[in-house]
Amino acid sequence: MNFNTVSDGTQIFFKDWGKGKPVVFSHGWPVNADCWDPQMLFLLQRGYRIIAHDRRGHGRSSQPSEGHNMDTYADDLAALLDKLDVKDATLIGHSTGGGEVTRYVGRHGTRRVSKVVLIGAVVPLMAQTADNPNGVPMAVYDGIRKNTAQHRSDFLKQLAVPVYGFNRPYAKVSQGLIDSLWAAAMMGAINAEYECIKALSETDFAEDLKKFDVPTLFIQGDDDQIVPLELSSMVASKLVKNSTLKVYPGAPHGLPQTMPDEVNAEILNFLET
Known part of the structure; x- marks a missing residue:
């Protein structure tokens, strides 16, 4: 397996x-790079170089006690791109991974980047604050923290249902997807997943988004029960110059x-235009 050792000794798979x-590709909480399998295989078969990592404390990466914040996540990504000497890349982030990509651009710029895709990303700010009164109440994230700390295995199986919209009457439930989210999440360190909740919910990415200077595509479903559309892509896309927002009706x-067919086609079209 491939690992990159960053400055604090953490090994990033x-x-x-x-x-x-x-x-x-940058993945969401609390899974790993395997969640991108449908997109990675699709683009590999069409001649692209595909790179994806497991965030520190997640998946096959090592499990440090520190560094579970957006600045460090972004720096880990930067270290990987530097190691591989990646140039003219398209960065794609989902959910927490969208925050990671956004903070990467804010901290490291776009000298290695030509385009960005943010899918259901946790930007610009999820949590309710005095300056963000319509955000998600902190009690919601406190509940996620409590369930992660005390009932992680059961909670993850329950969480997968709204993540994939399987609680909707029109949904075709896939037990395989539920099981895969659970299995990937249980590979991660509980401390990393617990602390990442603060990073994904309380980090303000507004200034990072204003630094974007490459074409950017926002993709999100209007039935996103985890990252509300009206708090995220609808706001963030207005902060990014040369951005496009694609909303999928009824999508989770x-x-x-x-x-995957629709998302893959959307990404491919963006890459090739």
Whole structure:
């Protein structure tokens, strides 16, 4: 397996397939790079170089006690792109991974980046604050923290249902997707997943978004029960110059897995235009 050792000694697992123009994926909470399998295989078969990593404390990466914040996540990504000398890349982030990509651009710029895709991303700010009164109440995130700390296994299986919209009457439930989210999440360190909740909910990305200077595509479902559309892509896309917002009616938070054909086609079209 491939690992990149960053400055604090943490080993970041990564996949690096193909030899074409690079596309780099950042995954959501609390899973790992395997959640991108439908997109990675699709683009690999079309001649792209595909790179994806497991965030520190998640998946196959090592499990440090520190560094579970957006600045460090972004720096870990930067270290990987530097190691691989990636150039002219498209960065794609889902949910928490969208925050990671956004903070990467804010901290490291776009010298290695030509395009960005943010899917159901936790930007610009999820949590309710005095300056963000319409945000998600902190009690919601406190509940996620409590359930992660005390009932992680059961909670993850329950969480998968709204992530994929399987609680809707029109949904075709996939037990395989529920099981895969649970299995990937249980690979991660509980401390990393617990602390990441603060990072994904309380980090303000507004200033990072204003630094974007490459074409950016926002993708989200209007039935996202995890990252509300009206708090995220609808706001964030207005902060990014040269951005496009694509909203899928009825689609859930986990739309890269529930509707891969549509998402893959959307990404490919963006890459090739």
